[in-house]
Amino acid sequence: MPQGPEQRRELGAFLRTRRERVTPAEVGLPLSGRRRTPGLRREELALLAGISATWYTYLEQGRDIRASDQVLESLARTLRLDPGERAHLFRLAGHTLAAEAANEDPEPLPSEVAAVPRLLQPQPAFIINGRYDVLSCNQAAEELFPHLTDGPVAPANLARWTFLDPAARDVVVDWEEEARGLLARLRTMAGRHPGDPRYTTLIDELKSGSQEVRAWWPRYDVQVRHGGRKRLRRGGHEVVEYAYTAFHLAEQPDRTLVIYVAEGADR
Incomplete structure (x- = not known):
């Protein structure tokens, strides 16, 4: 399912909020000085997920790039997403199932x-x-x-x-x-x-x-x-x-x- 600008912004914001709630200690990273923001840095998340820091930054910024299933799985695992959050990540990334993309309100209610x-x-x-x-x-x-x-x-x-x-x-x-x-x-x-x-x-x-x-x-x-x-x-x-x-x-x-x-x- 193609992504529009609004959906890409939603994806970036969702990734940022999830990145900010994961502490370095939870993923085995040593504490290294004072941090200006909570959670993981972008480059730390990218390293743990096995992707380019620049590419991940583009993803979080809402740029027009396409994430594969493999990348999304890696991000979901690194960010410790629960099943509902993982499914939401995939939908925001344009991987919505055809059944979910169908009109939710067939009329009338029988x-x-x-x-x-x-x-x-x-x-x-x-x-x-x-x-x-x-x-x-x-x-x-x-x-x-x-x-x-x-x-x-x-x-x-x-x-x-x-x-x-x-x-x-x-x-x-x-x-x-x-x-x-x-x-x-x-x-x-x-x-x-x-x-x-x-x-x-x-x-x-x-x-x-x-x-x-x-x-x-x-x-x-x-x-x-x-x-x-x-x-x-x-x-x-x-x-x-x-x-x-x-x-x-x-x-x-x-x-x-x-x-x-x-x-x-x-x-």
């Missing part, structure tokens, strides 16, 4: 799929796309996440609700941790659709309305969507721990069914 969250009542459940637009949800989810679907801006969007609706900070007990993870997953999805105005518009809106997004977005954290556990304040008072699971829809991997089950509930 009625039998849209009905699934209602069939899962009373467990809170909803279907989202890669931008966290809420495509379908049941009554339990609407009650657990107040104003998610009846907010002033359409379409309903979980990222917008998390960062821009004050109710989210009351409902999500560990708000900062959860919000950071959501933003990292949104960046991962945006990396699969470079230049897509739908992502750009959403991200600009989040930056405009949230000081946290403005502070966290430049860190280039990425994360794949997954299940886990989350503490939520139900009904404005009771704190309940939920296990949640994400299922990607067949042939539509950017669309995800998310189901919440309260701790101790019958499963």
Whole structure:
């Protein structure tokens, strides 16, 4: 997949942030005097990855050069990227799989799929796309996440609700941790659709309305969507721990069914 200037800049910024978090001690390099910047120097990373320092500098500067699979693998290994970060690196370098480059929003959401969250009542459940637009949800989810679907801006969007609706900070007990993870997953999805105005518009809106997004977005954290556990304040008072699971829809991997089950509930 060809790279545009914006995607090359994203690649350079992502590499820089990852280089800055790796200490010389972690990769077996001796400390050599005072360092002006955190992490590895460019020439140190290039040496460890077995590539030219000049060529790597061009890559980080966003110049129009093409990195091979072998070079990307070496950089990912040296930078100690996790699987999600490694996949993000390859996508930014123009190695996106054909299935990921396809339109993520075939229309419309089939009625039998849209009905699934209602069939899962009373467990809170909803279907989202890669931008966290809420495509379908049941009554339990609407009650657990107040104003998610009846907010002033359409379409309903979980990222917008998390960062821009004050109710989210009351409902999500560990708000900062959860919000950071959501933003990292949104960046991962945006990396699969470079230049897509739908992502750009959403991200600009989040930056405009949230000081946290403005502070966290430049860190280039990425994360794949997954299940886990989350503490939520139900009904404005009771704190309940939920296990949640994400299922990607067949042939539509950017669309995800998310189901919440309260701790101790019958499963």
